[in-house]
Amino acid sequence: MSVLRSRLSPRTVTGPVRALMSLSAAAAPQLPGTVLGTMEFGRRMDEKCSGETVRDFLRRGHEELDTALMYAEGETERILGRMELGSQVKMATKANPWGGNTLKPESVRQQLEKSLQQLQTPSVHLFYLHAPDHQTPVEET
Numbered sequence: 642m643s644v645l646r647s648r649l650s651p652r653t654v655t656g657p658v659r660a661l662m663s664l665s666a667a668a669a670p671q672l673p674g675t676v677l678g679t680m681e682f683g684r685r686m687d688e689k690c691s692g693e694t695v696r697d698f699l700r701r702g703h704e705e706l707d708t709a710l711m712y713a714e715g716e717t718e719r720i721l722g723r724m725e726l727g728s729q730v731k732m733a734t735k736a737n738p739w740g741g742n743t744l745k746p747e748s749v750r751q752q753l754e755k756s757l758q759q760l761q762t763p764s765v766h767l768f769y770l771h772a773p774d775h776q777t778p779v780e781e782t
Contacts, residue, residue: 676705683716691720709735709771710756722761731766738774744782
């Protein structure tokens with residue numbers, strides 16, 4: 642909003658942009674944030690480099706991390722868990738249909754429980770499906 646307000650005058654703008662400019666900051670829609678993908682933590686990035694990356698990301702005012710149980714055979718989530726990030730971040734992780742997993746409810750539940758254990762957290766902000774399971778209808782998941 643401040644970018645719009647500093648560069649555009651309400652007198653020269655019409656339609657939806659003008660309506661958006663007139664909203665208070667509290668009522669304005671949130672702009673998309675930046676999410677740090679962690680797929681290389683524990684693979685090409687060792688634990689020290691991974692930690693420095695997360696700390697730099699947080700220092701810049703970001704807070705959303707994306708990971709998955711399958712990244713680096715689980716090491717990515719274990720590294721994140723050892724960082725003890727707690728409420729500093731919004732964590733997203735995924736269930737997948739590979740390596741003996743399915744997207745049937747019991748498998749999804751087991752994957753979530755394992756992720757929570759490795760991340761050392763009681764919950765995640767977002768838990769989603771990494772890819773379709775062509776053997777399990779999404780309605781069954």
